[in-house]
Amino acid sequence: MATFKEFRNNVKPNWCPGCGDFSIQAAIQRAAANVGLEPEQLAVISGIGCSGRISGYINAYGLHGIHGRALPIAQGVKLANRELTVIASGGDGDGFAIGMGHTVHAIRRNLNITYIVMDNQIYGLTKGQTSPRSAEGFKTKSTPEGSIESTLSPLEIAMSAGATFVAQSFSSDLKGLTSLIEQGIQHEGFSLINVFSPCVTFNKINTYDWFKENIVSLEQFPDYDPSDRVVAMNKIMETNGMLTGLIYQNKSRKSYEDMIPGFKPEALANQELSITQEQFDQLVAEFK
Amino acid sequence: MISQLSWKIGGQQGEGVESTDRIFSTALNRLGYYLYGYRHFSSRIKGGHTNNKIRISTKPIRAISDDLDILVAFDQESIDLNARELRKGGVIVADAKFNPTVPEDVEARLFAVPITKMAEELGTSLMKNMVASGASWALLGLPLEVFNKAVEEEFGRKGPAIVEKNIEAVKAGAEFVLEQAGGPLDDFKLDEADGKQKLFMIGNEAIGLGSIAAGCRLMSAYPITPASEIMEYLIKKLPKFGGTVVQTEDEIAAVTMAIGANYAGVRTMTASAGPGLSLMMEAIGLAGMTEQPLVIVNTQRGGPSTGLPTKQEQSDLNAMVYGTHGEIPKIVIAPSTIEDCFYDMIEAFNLSEEYQVPVIVMTDLQLSLGKQSCEPLDYSKVQISRGKLVKDSPALEGGELFKRYEFTEDGVSPRILPGEKGGIHHVTGVEHDEVGRPSENAMNRKLMMEKRLKKLNNLRIRDAIRVDAPNEKPDLLIIGMGSTGGTIDAARDMLKENGISSNHITVRQIHPFPAEQLKPHLENAGKVIVIENNATAQLAGQIKMNAGYADKIESLLKYDGNPFLPLEVYKACKELS
Ligand SMILES: Cc1ncc(C[n+]2csc(CCOP(=O)(O)OP(=O)(O)O)c2C)c(N)n1
Numbered sequence: 001m002a003t004f005k006e007f008r009n010n011v012k013p014n015w016c017p018g019c020g021d022f023s024i025q026a027a028i029q030r031a032a033a034n035v036g037l038e039p040e041q042l043a044v045i046s047g048i049g050c051s052g053r054i055s056g057y058i059n060a061y062g063l064h065g066i067h068g069r070a071l072p073i074a075q076g077v078k079l080a081n082r083e084l085t086v087i088a089s090g091g092d093g094d095g096f097a098i099g100m101g102h103t104v105h106a107i108r109r110n111l112n113i114t115y116i117v118m119d120n121q122i123y124g125l126t127k128g129q130t131s132p133r134s135a136e137g138f139k140t141k142s143t144p145e146g147s148i149e150s151t152l153s154p155l156e157i158a159m160s161a162g163a164t165f166v167a168q169s170f171s172s173d174l175k176g177l178t179s180l181i182e183q184g185i186q187h188e189g190f191s192l193i194n195v196f197s198p199c200v201t202f203n204k205i206n207t208y209d210w211f212k213e214n215i216v217s218l219e220q221f222p223d224y225d226p227s228d229r230v231v232a233m234n235k236i237m238e239t240n241g242m243l244t245g246l247i248y249q250n251k252s253r254k255s256y257e258d259m260i261p262g263f264k265p266e267a268l269a270n271q272e273l274s275i276t277q278e279q280f281d282q283l284v285a286e287f288k
Numbered sequence: 289m290i291s292q293l294s295w296k297i298g299g300q301q302g303e304g305v306e307s308t309d310r311i312f313s314t315a316l317n318r319l320g321y322y323l324y325g326y327r328h329f330s331s332r333i334k335g336g337h338t339n340n341k342i343r344i345s346t347k348p349i350r351a352i353s354d355d356l357d358i359l360v361a362f363d364q365e366s367i368d369l370n371a372r373e374l375r376k377g378g379v380i381v382a383d384a385k386f387n388p389t390v391p392e393d394v395e396a397r398l399f400a401v402p403i404t405k406m407a408e409e410l411g412t413s414l415m416k417n418m419v420a421s422g423a424s425w426a427l428l429g430l431p432l433e434v435f436n437k438a439v440e441e442e443f444g445r446k447g448p449a450i451v452e453k454n455i456e457a458v459k460a461g462a463e464f465v466l467e468q469a470g471g472p473l474d475d476f477k478l479d480e481a482d483g484k485q486k487l488f489m490i491g492n493e494a495i496g497l498g499s500i501a502a503g504c505r506l507m508s509a510y511p512i513t514p515a516s517e518i519m520e521y522l523i524k525k526l527p528k529f530g531g532t533v534v535q536t537e538d539e540i541a542a543v544t545m546a547i548g549a550n551y552a553g554v555r556t557m558t559a560s561a562g563p564g565l566s567l568m569m570e571a572i573g574l575a576g577m578t579e580q581p582l583v584i585v586n587t588q589r590g591g592p593s594t595g596l597p598t599k600q601e602q603s604d605l606n607a608m609v610y611g612t613h614g615e616i617p618k619i620v621i622a623p624s625t626i627e628d629c630f631y632d633m634i635e636a637f638n639l640s641e642e643y644q645v646p647v648i649v650m651t652d653l654q655l656s657l658g659k660q661s662c663e664p665l666d667y668s669k670v671q672i673s674r675g676k677l678v679k680d681s682p683a684l685e686g687g688e689l690f691k692r693y694e695f696t697e698d699g700v701s702p703r704i705l706p707g708e709k710g711g712i713h714h715v716t717g718v719e720h721d722e723v724g725r726p727s728e729n730a731m732n733r734k735l736m737m738e739k740r741l742k743k744l745n746n747l748r749i750r751d752a753i754r755v756d757a758p759n760e761k762p763d764l765l766i767i768g769m770g771s772t773g774g775t776i777d778a779a780r781d782m783l784k785e786n787g788i789s790s791n792h793i794t795v796r797q798i799h800p801f802p803a804e805q806l807k808p809h810l811e812n813a814g815k816v817i818v819i820e821n822n823a824t825a826q827l828a829g830q831i832k833m834n835a836g837y838a839d840k841i842e843s844l845l846k847y848d849g850n851p852f853l854p855l856e857v858y859k860a861c862k863e864l865s
């Protein structure tokens with residue numbers, strides 16, 4: 001069985017020292033090992049941004065695609081080979097601005113993949129513009145007078161889109177994050193894990209210290225029941241979206257793959273490409 | 289006795305024009321006639337004039353006719369709009385209910401049949417299409433049993449009582465009109481057909497069928513006219529083969545999902561039309577850069593923007609050839625017959641894996657939606673080739689990665705699928721090295737660009753150009769693509785009768801352009817005319833740019849939304865020669 005070290009490669013990340021993304025990478029590697037995966041059984045599909053580079057830093061199959069499209073690519077991979085564990089990952093701009101349409105529909109579709117958003121409330125790669133996750137009044141290169149748009153709440157959106165697994169974490173909490181990723185991988189359906197991942201270079205407001213002060217951990221509520229949708233939604237609103245932990249899980253809904261008529265449990269990629277002459281004749285018969 | 293005839297049915301959209309046409313043509317197909325259909329419709333679902341035309345012949349035909357022999361009209365508008373297409377002595381079968389009148393300048397025989405009344409007497413006005421088609425079938429003197437069999441199949445699932453009623457309606461229409469006309473019309477009697485079994489289908493169905501035969505098991509797509517039938521066909525059929533269709537949230541998702549699925553090893557396609565193609569452009573570049581196989585069908589319609597969404601055009605050629613930023617290898621092929629629609633899909637999937645490039649199959653609305661006779665399709669001709677796909681590569685040692693982008697002589701590298709133990713590598717749209725890691729090294733960049741671009745240097749597809757050249761030195765060389773081939777051939781028959789010799793070339797490999805194959809034909813022709821459904825002569829532009837002979841090349845363009853008619857092509861060619 002592979003250890004987390006086997007999910008490491010020898011590429012040195014080009015992230016700034018102190019960037020929150022390092023820990024997310026480590027958490028994915030640990031979680032993959034903890035759930036018993038071998039590197040070739042994992043595919044990490046990422047978007048474009050500082051965060052999007054993550055697929056190149058993990059020893060597994062990886063595809064670094066185009067901005068905002070990690071999810072449809074990841075869903076294609078999963079449909080083609082459902083035996084793979086598929087993780088999609090990218091930034092808050094990637095998933096909640098340019099790729100928001102895909103995020104909502106991937107949630108609705110509920111394929112058995114895990115989506116990890118590396119949420120730094122800013123555009124890192126393009127050197128510090130506002131993101132849909134930026135707070136109102138947040139000053140950036142693109143909002144010198146402060147952002148005048150309201151902040152998007154991905155957790156609320158996920159809940160209302162019918163998510164079956166919603167979690168949030170903080171990159172400093174390696175243990176908690178690793179555990180959530182494991183649970184996300186094991187969840188039979190789409191799992192969204194939004195991870196606060198400070199951008200030490202461009203975001204001087206939402207810093208490590210700021211998160212430590214503002215995060216509300218679900219551990220504080222021993223009676224919390226993540227299977228109750230209304231409770232989950234209330235808690236998200238009460239804590240202004242700063243909640244961390246497993247917020248909601250619906251274990252009864254089947255994954256998309258399991259609901260496709262005639263879809264086999266084995267990888268489609270390994271199935272025969274040709275059909276029989278008899279099958280072909282049947283197809284042709286309706287045109288006579 | 290005549291060897292061919294054109295029949296048209298017109299009415300309000302949603303009034304049964306489609307189903308009448310379907311039953312009528314199925315019956316003709318059973319009799320072994322060659323058929324070519326043309327659907328005139330607007331993007332409204334209900335209401336608005338619509339008509340379907342079928343050309344019926346004892347010989348192969350691939351074009352609509354200039355004129356019309358029989359018009360079946362459910363309303364006066366259908367007569368007013370279509371009667372002038374009738375040849376002298378043509379026939380109108382119309383519903384007596386609206387007191388049909390024939391325009392003064394039209395010489396046609398009118399049969400007013402109480403279509404609605406008879407249908408209502410038999411139970412429901414819904415059956416008026418059966419009364420009408422029965423009447424027009426009877427005028428042709430064709431065997432009623434064959435027609436009834438088609439009716440039985442259309443309504444079979446609704447139970448024997450419904451079938452019975454509809455057959456009665458057919459009979460009622462037939463008997464009424466035969467009495468009025470004093471028997472079948474002598475001058476409408478078709479020669480017997482060759483009786484050989486043919487298929488009767490639209491291009492989009494042939495594309496769907498070809499995809500399944502090619503091993504395509506996934507499709508991701510977003511609905512759009514005139515591509516949706518491909519998706520609808522595969523939704524019905526793919527589950528039988530373990531596959532599925534995903535209706536995505538947009539075309540960007542459709543194409544990127546297809547890229548992901550191809551990357552993971554399943555032959556996957558998407559299909560769209562102009563607006564969707566525009567949305568796919570960035571992703572096409574990703575497929576080119578990361579050398580993923582990808583098949584996109586673009587069913588062209590009237591552009592730009594929403595343009596004429598339900599009309600014929602061939603104006604996306606440049607978008608397909610040049611679309612996406614940067615420079616990638618890409619193949620664009622253009623089927624030109626219904627049989628091509630089938631076989632080219634197999635070729636497209638093979639090429640996309642052999643060369644690891646995006647392949648765009650371009651059709652046009654008339655080819656995609658025109659229903660026509662198709663020669664029997666031969667599954668034994670279907671060969672699946674997956675190119676340099678590697679299985680069971682030896683395990684990698686100490687952090688080593690699989691050289692997915694290895695420099696090779698032909699530029700094509702070995703490809704391995706996720707899940708393979710010895711295959712781990714990286715894939716990125718960022719410039720990368722042989723194992724797929726990002727690299728900005730100038731030398732590597734240059735080599736990688738050259739590697740990708742040289743992959744298509746030796747591309748040879750089946751019939752890159754399809755040549756019909758009976759004349760060594762023709763007065764005229766006519767060049768076209770897509771659905772225009774049959775019309776061009778019909779025009780050539782007229783040219784020949786008038787002593788003008790012509791050759792005909794259909795360009796099927798649009799990109800990379802098969803210039804060398806075309807050059808000798810351009811050289812030998814007196815004059816060259818390029819015929820295309822667009823306003824800026826895009827195909828002619830490709831020919832001039834790639835093969836030269838600009839001073840010899842003229843264009844006939846049509847961009848009013850309608851396909852060319854043989855007479856139009858004939859006139860333009862005659863004027864030129
Ligand atoms: C279609 C397109 N538009 C714009 C860009 C430029 N771009 C690259 S990353 C990015 C935003 C990055 O922000 P985020 O997704 O939050 O990732 P981060 O860098 O913060 O991790 C932008 C706008 C692009 N690559 N593609």
Ligand code: SF4
Binds near residue numbers: 125
């Ligand atoms: S710019 Fe910000 S997000 Fe990007 S690597 Fe540096 S710290 Fe991380």
Ligand SMILES: [Mg+2]
Binds near residue numbers: 091119120123131
């Ligand atoms: Mg960001």
